[in-house]
Amino acid sequence: MLRLSLLVLASAFAFTPYTLALNNSSQNSLAAESGLEQSATKDELIEFTELEHQLVEASGLLSLSQQVKYSAQRLIALSIEQPETDAAKDAVDSTTQDTLSEPNADKVLINHAQHFAIAKHLAKRWTEDQWQQRLLELIHDMPVATQKLIQQQLAHPMLKAAQRKERAAISLQDTAAYQLYINKLRQQPPGALRWQLVESLDKQSGFSQMIIQARSTVIKQIQQQVKGWQPQATWQKQSRREVLEFLFYAYRTTPNNKLKHIADSFNQRELNQFYKDVRNAIH
Numbered sequence: 001m002l003r004l005s006l007l008v009l010a011s012a013f014a015f016t017p018y019t020l021a022l023n024n025s026s027q028n029s030l031a032a033e034s035g036l037e038q039s040a041t042k043d044e045l046i047e048f049t050e051l052e053h054q055l056v057e058a059s060g061l062l063s064l065s066q067q068v069k070y071s072a073q074r075l076i077a078l079s080i081e082q083p084e085t086d087a088a089k090d091a092v093d094s095t096t097q098d099t100l101s102e103p104n105a106d107k108v109l110i111n112h113a114q115h116f117a118i119a120k121h122l123a124k125r126w127t128e129d130q131w132q133q134r135l136l137e138l139i140h141d142m143p144v145a146t147q148k149l150i151q152q153q154l155a156h157p158m159l160k161a162a163q164r165k166e167r168a169a170i171s172l173q174d175t176a177a178y179q180l181y182i183n184k185l186r187q188q189p190p191g192a193l194r195w196q197l198v199e200s201l202d203k204q205s206g207f208s209q210m211i212i213q214a215r216s217t218v219i220k221q222i223q224q225q226v227k228g229w230q231p232q233a234t235w236q237k238q239s240r241r242e243v244l245e246f247l248f249y250a251y252r253t254t255p256n257n258k259l260k261h262i263a264d265s266f267n268q269r270e271l272n273q274f275y276k277d278v279r280n281a282i283h
Contacts, residue, residue: 048136051147056135058154061278064214065131071218072122079229080110108229110222117225122218138277149270162251162262169250181252182245190248197256198247201263206275208243212236213282 056062110118124130139147153159172178189195202208219231232238251259266272 046137046140048140051144051151052136052139055139055147055151055154056132058151059135059274059278061135062128062132064210064282065126065128067211067214068122068126068218071215072118072222075218075222075231076110076115076118079107079226080112080115108226110226110229114225118221121221121225126217134281135278138281142274146270150274153265153268153271156265158258158261159265165254166250169246173246178249181249185245185248193256194248197259197263198244198251201247201251201259201266202240202243204263204266204272206266206279207247208240210275210279210282211243212239213279215239217283 125134142150169178215235219235222229251262254262266275
């Protein structure tokens with residue numbers, strides 16, 4: 001379940017024309033720094049087992065590196081210095097609703113050199129290869145018996161079914177039907193029990209906390225490079241809302257009792273500890 005949700009939240013930052021323009025320079029600097037890091041540590045790589053690679057794949061946690069990249073692109077696009085063209089103005093205007101940075105005329109802007117520095121420093125730990133290495137090292141430190149238990153827990157039919165539901169939701173996320181559902185959800189919230197179940201699923205999986213920690217990593221890096229820059233005061237609340245709204249949509253046809261079983265599956269000791277360890281590694 002967590003695997004596909006992380007992919008969705010990464011893609012929740014839909015690219016505007018301006019963020020797409022930023023993408024090329026971000027990717028170039030990320031790739032360059034990644035190459036330097038990989039060459040420096042090439043002789044120190046651990047030989048990981050097939051099971052350890054399978055666990056990384058099954059967990060879906062690799063998509064957190066995309067979450068970091070997309071968060072950076074989103075925040076930079078809203079604050080970067082740019083020509084006052086109609087296209088640039090429209091690109092920024094289209095992202096001012098529910099943004100992660102302060103939407104006011106006096107906000108601190110990010111120049112090109114700072115943009116490059118942010119991408120360069122994030123690349124030291126957050127390219128997909130770097131993040132995969134960190135996950136493999138985390139799993140490698142576990143006893144093999146624990147690794148096998150986590151693999152079995154992730155392969156449970158109930159979690160597999162949950163993944164299929166989220167995969168279906170991914171394919172519809174950019175549609176009018178999805179947005180219509182979200183609008184209706186905000187106007188006519190479900191009953192208290194349903195809210196409790198969805199919030200329990202989020203809390204027990206630690207999903208929104210991972211997203212918040214990933215975005216916090218980006219925010220801290222921007223603040224190191226750009227003196228005086230601040231995110232929107234409510235960015236954590238907004239991030240959690242995005243997670244809950246997606247979960248409501250993905251499980252809109254799932255009965256309460258099954259939703260509870262899915263949430264409770266994350267209480268299994270090994271799986272629960274695994275995700276706690278991952279959350280501690282997000283920095």
